Amino acid sequence: EVQLVESGGGLVQPGRSLRLSCTASGFTFGDYAVSWVRQAPGKGLEWVGFSRSKAFGGTTEYVASVKGRFTISRDGSKSIAYLQMNSLKTEDTAVYYCTRAHDYGDYRADFWGQGTLVIVSS
Amino acid sequence: DIQMTQSPSSLSASVGDRVTITCRASQSIISYLNWYQQKPGKAPKLLIYGASSLQSGVPSRFSGSGSGTDFSLTISSLQPEDFATYFCQQTYSTPRTFGHGTKVEIK
Numbered sequence: 667e668v669q670l671v672e673s674g675g676g677l678v679q680p681g682r683s684l685r686l687s688c689t690a691s692g693f694t695f696g697d698y699a700v701s702w703v704r705q706a707p708g709k710g711l712e713w714v715g716f717s718r719s720k721a722f723g724g725t726t727e728y729v730a731s732v733k734g735r736f737t738i739s740r741d742g743s744k745s746i747a748y749l750q751m752n753s754l755k756t757e758d759t760a761v762y763y764c765t766r767a768h769d770y771g772d773y774r775a776d777f778w779g780q781g782t783l784v785i786v787s788s
Numbered sequence: 789d790i791q792m793t794q795s796p797s798s799l800s801a802s803v804g805d806r807v808t809i810t811c812r813a814s815q816s817i818i819s820y821l822n823w824y825q826q827k828p829g830k831a832p833k834l835l836i837y838g839a840s841s842l843q844s845g846v847p848s849r850f851s852g853s854g855s856g857t858d859f860s861l862t863i864s865s866l867q868p869e870d871f872a873t874y875f876c877q878q879t880y881s882t883p884r885t886f887g888h889g890t891k892v893e894i895k
Contacts, residue, residue: 701884715883776837778831
């Protein structure tokens with residue numbers, strides 16, 4: 667069974683850093699991209715970025731609002747993806763989901779974690 | 789960035805009704821369009837990918853159509869468990885933008 671479990675959320679002050687983890691199981695982690703999607707309280711979904719699989723270059727891309735502050739990385743030996751969030755702003759407050767995504771074809775995100783809540787507040 | 793416009797933003801319907809939600813892209817995205825269902829407090833769930841392909845395990849009352857800039861999600865006979873919010877997402881280019889969502893409520 668495919669599973670993705672996020673962890674690392676919590677309350678953090680503006681300007682500080684936080685690292686989220688996404689632990690994957692039930693599939694070959696290295697064969698898929700991993701994306702992060704966030705949802706501010708009561709709002710819609712916002713794509714944050716993704717990390718392609720090695721077969722597709724292992725590159726990363728981000729939405730403009732987090733570029734230069736957030737970094738996605740992955741540890742294939744542990745099947746864990748990370749979202750390093752620096753210089754956090756109050757507008758980064760959201761539930762953060764990690765997803766398994768396809769690197770080719772329709773690029774669909776077919777499995778999602780349960781999400782982890784990040785609150786940026788002083 | 790490609791803008792995704794969903795309509796309506798909300799609708800009220802009864803069990804058994806046929807419901808259609810539309811999504812328009814600001815430029816052609818060919819068929820790189822996915823639909824997700826989200827229930828309160830839960831993660832989104834993939835329903836349709838590639839504009840019209842049904843994700844494994846999703847009931848056949850859900851269907852998707854469209855190409856280019858105009859797409860639709862249809863629920864042929866609304867069931868109690870279908871009351872939720874639905875989002876479209878384009879995967880033609882990055883950032884992979886979402887529509888603002890359509891909340892389907894009980895009439």
